[in-house]
Amino acid sequence: MLPEPAKRELIAILGDDGFKDDPQSLVTHSYDGTPMQQALPDAVVYPRGTAEVSAVMKTLYNHRIPVVSRGSGTNLCGGTVPVQGGVVMVMHRMNRIVGIDLENLAAVVQPGVNTKAFAAHVESLGLFYPPDPSSMAVSTIGGNIAENSGGLRGLKYGTTKDYVIGLEAVLANGDIIRTGGKLMKDVAGYDLTKLLVGSEGTLAIITEATLKLIPPPKAKKTMLAMYADLYDAARTVSKIIENRIIPATLEILDNPTIRVVDDFAKLGLPRDAEAMLLIEQDGEPETVERDIARIEAICRAERATEVSVAKSPEEALKLLTARRSAFTALARLRPTTILEDATVPRSKIADMVLAIGRIARKHNVSICTFGHAGDGNLHPTATTDARDHDEVVRVEEAFAEIFEAAIELGGTITGEHGVGVVKAPFLEWKVGAAGIGAMKAIKAAFDPYNLLNPGKMFAKETRKRVVLQRG
Numbered sequence: 001m002l003p004e005p006a007k008r009e010l011i012a013i014l015g016d017d018g019f020k021d022d023p024q025s026l027v028t029h030s031y032d033g034t035p036m037q038q039a040l041p042d043a044v045v046y047p048r049g050t051a052e053v054s055a056v057m058k059t060l061y062n063h064r065i066p067v068v069s070r071g072s073g074t075n076l077c078g079g080t081v082p083v084q085g086g087v088v089m090v091m092h093r094m095n096r097i098v099g100i101d102l103e104n105l106a107a108v109v110q111p112g113v114n115t116k117a118f119a120a121h122v123e124s125l126g127l128f129y130p131p132d133p134s135s136m137a138v139s140t141i142g143g144n145i146a147e148n149s150g151g152l153r154g155l156k157y158g159t160t161k162d163y164v165i166g167l168e169a170v171l172a173n174g175d176i177i178r179t180g181g182k183l184m185k186d187v188a189g190y191d192l193t194k195l196l197v198g199s200e201g202t203l204a205i206i207t208e209a210t211l212k213l214i215p216p217p218k219a220k221k222t223m224l225a226m227y228a229d230l231y232d233a234a235r236t237v238s239k240i241i242e243n244r245i246i247p248a249t250l251e252i253l254d255n256p257t258i259r260v261v262d263d264f265a266k267l268g269l270p271r272d273a274e275a276m277l278l279i280e281q282d283g284e285p286e287t288v289e290r291d292i293a294r295i296e297a298i299c300r301a302e303r304a305t306e307v308s309v310a311k312s313p314e315e316a317l318k319l320l321t322a323r324r325s326a327f328t329a330l331a332r333l334r335p336t337t338i339l340e341d342a343t344v345p346r347s348k349i350a351d352m353v354l355a356i357g358r359i360a361r362k363h364n365v366s367i368c369t370f371g372h373a374g375d376g377n378l379h380p381t382a383t384t385d386a387r388d389h390d391e392v393v394r395v396e397e398a399f400a401e402i403f404e405a406a407i408e409l410g411g412t413i414t415g416e417h418g419v420g421v422v423k424a425p426f427l428e429w430k431v432g433a434a435g436i437g438a439m440k441a442i443k444a445a446f447d448p449y450n451l452l453n454p455g456k457m458f459a460k461e462t463r464k465r466v467v468l469q470r471g
């Protein structure tokens with residue numbers, strides 16, 4: 001429960017319809033896309049603009065009440081679970097595309113704008129906003145920025161961070177800052193724009209973003225390569241890159257994922273294939289033709305059993321949409337689906353695939369693998385049952401070993417889903433104790449009372465000891 005004076009102040013700022021603390025609203029905002037993570041907030045608020053966010057933050061700061069900003073709650077790291085109670089701030093009412101600047105190829109948007117709707121709007125104006133997380137039909141631009149989300153086009157076009165050129169944000173004490181702008185160059189002081197991208201709501205509340213747009217590619221081709229061996233498919237990924245071809249999309253799906261995606265999307269995929277690569281190239285028509293022919297030759301040299309090119313843009317779209325449904329489709333297999341996000345250098349993707357298989361067998365758990373292979377970003381996904389305590393413990397141990405393997409291969413514990421609650425115990429493995437110290441100092445400078453999304457990013461205890469014991 002919020003203290004009565006704080007509640008009164010928040011209602012005065014937001015009106016009755018901008019403040020909720022009925023049990024249904026609290027339960028609705030107690031969880032997100034992350035399995036097995038839940039905690040009730042004390043209230044939910046719905047600001048309509050930057051001035052309201054600022055006024056709300058001043059109240060929360062004065063009363064020392066935690067706040068968790070929330071887009072659509074699709075994150076997979078427990079990022080919007082209010083683990084220390086307080087207020088969940090839902091950004092959905094701040095959902096305006098403020099403007100598209102055709103002279104500067106830039107867009108200004110509020111954080112609650114839906115990613116897919118924004119990308120479609122930009123496309124209708126003959127421009128291109130590449131970041132395309134598989135959740136884009138539901139996610140918000142604010143959530144994408146706070147998680148620095150990637151997507152199917154990350155390999156060639158980069159991730160959200162590469163398109164955020166300016167931000168407006170509200171600090172813990174309610175002050176409003178502006179960073180960057182419609183500028184291609186800006187070295188005035190520390191790069192606060194880049195610092196806030198990926199900060200998971202722990203440093204400031206993003207209230208407006210300036211995004212870079214680019215001209216769209218002129219041509220596009222999509223192809224599938226099927227394999228009898230997952231390792232061959234993974235090796236093909238490294239070979240394509242080694243041959244200095246950077247496809248727009250280079251996704252891998254293992255056999256269980258192919259099957260569930262095919263059940264879901266009815267594509268008629270060969271269900272006995274052990275792996276599939278979904279590859280798209282775009283650009284100038286001649287370059288696309290040349291690259292697709294070279295990629296096909298590489299796939300065949302790496303023992304692809306079948307290679308086919310989509311016959312029409314509709315077929316290509318169907319394939320990409322099916323890939324985006326992989327997580328949802330896998331969720332139909334068992335009651336609980338835990339999707340992870342280990343990332344390795346692209347040359348190590350085949351080693352990582354082997355390690356995941358070995359670790360899953362060792363712990364006797366079912367882990368399917370798909371992901372943005374061209375980025376070295378795999379999504380090993382455990383299909384399990386949260387009610388089976390023993391199995392969940394085995395899944396957790398398996399994932400700890402998977403993160404360890406990723407780091408040993410020069411990789412990281414998360415490539416795009418963020419740290420949140422679930423990866424916090426592993427962060428030190430990646431950044432070291434000194435790295436944690438530097439990050440905590442930044443957090444303290446922005447948020448001295450630890451009110452912005454507390455309990456995220458930094459764990460009370462690292463899982464380091466487990467690794468040392470095992471080693």
Ligand SMILES: Cc1cc2nc3c(=O)[nH]c(=O)nc-3n(C[C@H](O)[C@H](O)[C@H](O)COP(=O)(O)OP(=O)(O)OC[C@H]3O[C@@H](n4cnc5c(N)ncnc54)[C@H](O)[C@@H]3O)c2cc1C
Binds near residue numbers: 079152205453
């Ligand atoms: C089916 C599925 C597929 C997915 N595919 C991908 C994928 O391909 N690539 C990928 O990177 N991720 C993917 N995700 C993860 C998730 O969709 C992304 O992290 C997404 O960016 C979250 O957006 P959201 O609007 O739902 O944010 P939320 O989940 O609501 O919030 C995410 C984080 O951002 C913070 N936040 C939200 N708004 C603000 C704000 N205005 N200011 C400050 N902080 C804020 C929150 O506090 C939280 O820490 C997927 C998830 C699902 C369920």
